[in-house]
Amino acid sequence: MLRIAVPNKGALSEAASEILKESGYRQRSGAKELALVDIDNGVEFFYLRPRDIALYVADGTLDVGITGRDLLQDSGAKADEVRNLGFGRSKFHFAGPAGKYTDLAELEGKRIATSYVGVVEKFLAARGINATVVHLDGAVETSIQLGVADVIADVVETGSTLRAAGLATFGEVILESEAVLITREGADHGDDYEVFLRRLEGVLVARSYVMMDYDIRADQVAAATALTPGLESPTVSPLHREGWVAVRAMVPRKGAQRLMDELYGIGARAILTTDIHACRL
Numbered sequence: 001m002l003r004i005a006v007p008n009k010g011a012l013s014e015a016a017s018e019i020l021k022e023s024g025y026r027q028r029s030g031a032k033e034l035a036l037v038d039i040d041n042g043v044e045f046f047y048l049r050p051r052d053i054a055l056y057v058a059d060g061t062l063d064v065g066i067t068g069r070d071l072l073q074d075s076g077a078k079a080d081e082v083r084n085l086g087f088g089r090s091k092f093h094f095a096g097p098a099g100k101y102t103d104l105a106e107l108e109g110k111r112i113a114t115s116y117v118g119v120v121e122k123f124l125a126a127r128g129i130n131a132t133v134v135h136l137d138g139a140v141e142t143s144i145q146l147g148v149a150d151v152i153a154d155v156v157e158t159g160s161t162l163r164a165a166g167l168a169t170f171g172e173v174i175l176e177s178e179a180v181l182i183t184r185e186g187a188d189h190g191d192d193y194e195v196f197l198r199r200l201e202g203v204l205v206a207r208s209y210v211m212m213d214y215d216i217r218a219d220q221v222a223a224a225t226a227l228t229p230g231l232e233s234p235t236v237s238p239l240h241r242e243g244w245v246a247v248r249a250m251v252p253r254k255g256a257q258r259l260m261d262e263l264y265g266i267g268a269r270a271i272l273t274t275d276i277h278a279c280r281l
């Protein structure tokens with residue numbers, strides 16, 4: 001059986017279970033369930049802290065896992081990213097009292113509070129900056145007010161937690177993160193793994209593409225299909241109306257509205273987009 005680690009709590013947990021459900025796998029019915037066997041699909045799921053998942057996967061205890069890129073890098077575990085999953089996006093930043101810091105060189109000699117000691121120490125070493133790293137489990141924004149740190153290094157999503165604490169980021173983004181699928185380097189997990197990957201890929205493509213249909217005059221087909229080339233090639237079917245054809249192609253969801261405007265501009269009519277729920281390419 002393929003053994004898969006899924007975040008049990010936190011920012012990645014719900015979205016991870018959601019994508020697995022969309023991919024046709026059983027998921028647990030309550031947060032207290034720690035493991036679940038999906039016999040029909042030959043897969044066993046283990047619900048674990050996202051921070052621990054890379055370690056289980058790297059040592060071969062589990063075959064595949066969903067975790068955050070930042071957590072994977074922080075752990076230093078020898079697991080590989082197989083696929084980015086498009087949710088749980090965040091940026092890792094240094095931050096201090098608003099207006100007080102502008103440059104990362106100012107970190108020299110400071111006390112830096114973080115839950116991501118691995119990421120921060122690697123960054124400081126690469127820049128040759130000497131600073132003291134203070135390890136906290138969470139709520140790091142409060143540590144400055146409480147006097148245990150001068151600056152923090154943390155995950156920023158909307159920025160509202162920083163603002164509420166009177167803090168602001170400074171310097172460049174240290175790391176752009178999102179949920180990723182990880183596995184052990186060089187591992188061969190067999191057919192159930194290949195099916196798992198194809199199913200996930202199908203859902204990810206379905207999320208980022210829409211199906212577009214439109215009617216157009218036959219003499220404009222070349223121009224229109226240049227705009228909507230599809231994945232393999234667009235379907236062009238005759239219409240009852242003389243000199244017109246119907247075209248069907250998958251197009252990226254992002255930019256679909258602009259594409260509809262352009263198609264309309266070259267004479268296409270009855271332009272429709274519809275969601276795709278799953279696919280195999």
Ligand SMILES: Nc1ncnc2c1ncn2[C@@H]1O[C@H](COP(=O)(O)OP(=O)(O)OP(=O)(O)O)[C@@H](O)[C@H]1O
Nearest residue numbers: 009010011012050068070071088089090155157177
């Ligand atoms: N708003 C967010 N807050 C925290 N982590 C986020 C956020 N958005 C995305 N993430 C990502 O989620 C992962 C952190 O997961 P984790 O479960 O440790 O977070 P958490 O929400 O802080 O959970 P908890 O605090 O309940 O332990 C990281 O990969 C991080 O980049």
Ligand SMILES: O=P(O)(O)OC[C@H]1O[C@H](OP(=O)(O)OP(=O)(O)O)[C@H](O)[C@@H]1O
Nearest residue numbers: 138139140155156157158159160161162
């Ligand atoms: O930019 P934002 O949208 O405000 O999100 C980022 C905040 O969310 C997370 O905290 P969480 O709620 O997980 O609490 P924790 O620090 O105790 O883990 C993270 O550590 C930041 O504090």
Ligand SMILES: [Mg+2]
Nearest residue numbers: 010137138139
């Ligand atoms: Mg947290």
